[in-house]
Amino acid sequence: xxxxxxxxxxxxxxxxxxxxxxxxxxxxxxxxxxxxxxxxxxxxxxxxxxxxxxxxxxxxxxxxxxxxxxxxxxxxxxxxxxxxxxxxxxxxxxxxxxxxxxxxxxxxxxxxxxxxxxxxxxxxxxxxxxxxxxxxxxxxxxxxxxxxxxxxxxxxxxxxxxxxxxxxxxxxxxxxxxxxxxxxxxxxxxxxxxxxxxxxxxxxxxxxxxxxxxxxxxxxxxxxxxxxxxxxxxxxxxxxxx
Amino acid sequence: xxxxxxxxxxxxxxxxxxxxxxxxxxxxxxxxxxxxxxxxxxxxxxxxxxxxxxxxxxxxxxxxxxxxxxxxxxxxxxxxxxxxxxxxxxxxxxxxxxxxxxxxxxxxxxxxxxxxxxxxxxxxxxxxxxxxxxxxxxxxxxxxxxxxxxxxxxxxxxxxxxxxxxxxxxxxxxxxxxxxxxxxxxxxxxxxxxxxxxxxxxxxxxxxxxxxxxxxxxxxxxxxxxxxxxxxxxxxxxxxxxxxxxxxxxxxxxxxxxxxxxxxxxxxxxxxxxxxxxxxxxxxxxxxxxxxxxxxxxxxxxxxxxxxxxxxx
Numbered sequence: 001x002x003x004x005x006x007x008x009x010x011x012x013x014x015x016x017x018x019x020x021x022x023x024x025x026x027x028x029x030x031x032x033x034x035x036x037x038x039x040x041x042x043x044x045x046x047x048x049x050x051x052x053x054x055x056x057x058x059x060x061x062x063x064x065x066x067x068x069x070x071x072x073x074x075x076x077x078x079x080x081x082x083x084x085x086x087x088x089x090x091x092x093x094x095x096x097x098x099x100x101x102x103x104x105x106x107x108x109x110x111x112x113x114x115x116x117x118x119x120x121x122x123x124x125x126x127x128x129x130x131x132x133x134x135x136x137x138x139x140x141x142x143x144x145x146x147x148x149x150x151x152x153x154x155x156x157x158x159x160x161x162x163x164x165x166x167x168x169x170x171x172x173x174x175x176x177x178x179x180x181x182x183x184x185x186x187x188x189x190x191x192x193x194x195x196x197x198x199x200x201x202x203x204x205x206x207x208x209x210x211x212x213x214x215x216x217x218x219x220x221x222x223x224x225x226x227x228x229x230x231x232x233x234x235x236x237x238x239x240x241x242x
Numbered sequence: 243x244x245x246x247x248x249x250x251x252x253x254x255x256x257x258x259x260x261x262x263x264x265x266x267x268x269x270x271x272x273x274x275x276x277x278x279x280x281x282x283x284x285x286x287x288x289x290x291x292x293x294x295x296x297x298x299x300x301x302x303x304x305x306x307x308x309x310x311x312x313x314x315x316x317x318x319x320x321x322x323x324x325x326x327x328x329x330x331x332x333x334x335x336x337x338x339x340x341x342x343x344x345x346x347x348x349x350x351x352x353x354x355x356x357x358x359x360x361x362x363x364x365x366x367x368x369x370x371x372x373x374x375x376x377x378x379x380x381x382x383x384x385x386x387x388x389x390x391x392x393x394x395x396x397x398x399x400x401x402x403x404x405x406x407x408x409x410x411x412x413x414x415x416x417x418x419x420x421x422x423x424x425x426x427x428x429x430x431x432x433x434x435x436x437x438x439x440x441x442x443x444x445x446x447x448x449x450x451x452x453x454x455x456x457x458x459x460x461x462x463x464x465x466x467x468x469x470x471x472x473x474x475x476x477x478x479x480x481x482x483x484x485x486x487x488x489x490x491x492x493x494x495x496x497x498x499x500x501x502x503x504x505x506x507x508x509x510x511x512x513x514x515x516x517x518x519x520x521x522x523x524x525x526x527x528x529x530x531x532x533x534x535x536x537x538x539x540x541x542x543x544x545x546x547x548x549x550x551x552x553x554x555x
Contacts, residue, residue, distance in 0.1 A: 077435035091426035102423050106435035
């Protein structure tokens with residue numbers, strides 16, 4: 001199967017610190033890829049490199065074989081890669097509807113007017129926030145802010161969705177709903193890259209996992225394969241417990 | 243762009259009637275009232291166009307005097323060679339190009355650099371013109387025309403109508419929506435697919451062009467033009483204060499700040515001519531601390547309270 005998104009030798013240096021070191025991986029269409037690893041291993045930085053928030057120090061990224069390495073974040077978003085943030089980022093002066101409309105108006109497919117509102121309303125419905133478009137951001141609970149952020153991302157109709165710890169901090173019921181929601185993204189034809197710590201979610205959602213430690217890829221395979229890999233256990237638990 | 247609602251048509255009709263009534267001022271009042279009218283119209287144009295960019299983006303521009311001064315000099319120099327009416331669009335184009343260059347140089351940076359750069363720009367242009375005058379041996383320029391105070395007032399009123407119309411159109415456009423998103427969170431804006439640099443530069447060209455045209459219109463009023471007058475930094479600060487006093491959240495917000503502040507400033511200038519800068523600073527502090535969202539914020543809060551109390555009744 002040909003790769004939808006490919007990373008080759010992707011490296012990011014912040015001064016003397018190498019946050020991501022020669023990362024290689026492919027994601028094929030309709031796949032959920034888990035990007036896992038201990039805190040500080042470079043997972044979110046990798047997402048930031050894919051989304052164009054940071055420029056690469058070395059290496060290349062391509063989407064459907066087309067290089068996107070040197071594109072600005074807005075151009076990458078328009079090509080169909082959208083992301084959520086580790087700390088939810090909503091537009092505080094706007095209503096829920098306007099927040100989601102931002103994705104519909106400027107994303108991969110560009111809608112306007114009633115059409116954009118219809119797309120935004122449909123995405124709110126999809127994430128379980130239907131009929132609450134008039135609310136202000138300040139009125140939302142934590143899970144609802146995550147839902148609205150995801151609705152904004154989906155309203156841009158992206159091919160690739162980057163989720164940065166989207167399931168963190170949810171209670172068991174919300175987690176179940178979240179897993180169901182992310183699975184539905186794949187079922188409708190999207191590709192998802194998931195940075196996540198919740199192991200249950202990784203096992204039940206991911207088709208493949210890439211494990212990072214200290215900025216480097218240490219394992220790749222199905223969740224069962226990587227989670228039983230001694231190198232991964234060492235990275236999470238340390239040498240003494242492995 | 244979406245279709246106009248009956249309410250939009252109603253608001254447009256109200257604005258047209260208000261403009262027609264305002265246009266009658268030179269026909270019905272004395273010279274003093276007309277002078278005040280020109281000052282109010284001038285600051286309305288400057289503060290409204292300033293708020294179009296700085297309101298949604300929260301980038302505080304102190305470059306108004308730079309654009310205004312350049313516009314005034316376009317009239318001052320050009321009036322000897324070209325018909326007056328051609329000078330206004332020329333000033334507008336020069337102001338827009340200057341703003342685009344400033345934008346290219348600064349808008350990729352954070353807001354603080356932008357504020358300092360814009361403040362420095364007015365001073366730089368003033369010093370450059372002073373230097374040119376010194377080496378050429380001239381001191382200032384006489385702007386002698388047949389243009390009266392009433393003509394200036396009507397031109398400013400026409401420009402104000404254009405700025406409001408433009409602001410209203412921008413507010414309903416993708417560009418206006420993009421600017422609001424940028425003001426809330428620039429990274430989200432970029433990740434949503436907005437070319438933030440282009441949006442900011444495009445909109446920054448509006449106050450640049452408008453301030454330059456305003457300067458070109460006002461030049462005949464000064465008769466004798468010199469850099470210290472055309473590029474006074476007080477103008478930039480007053481525009482910011484008036485826009486903040488009124489509130490930048492609505493198109494009509496700056497007007498609500500300009501009218502009371504013009505009268506307050508008249509009083510301060512007459513009673514404390516040697517302490518004007520000090521009192522301007524005090525006004526700025528009082529507005530920022532007591533009215534962070536201006537009169538518009540007060541009106542919106544009162545409306546919300548009324549709606550809530552109706553909801554409980």
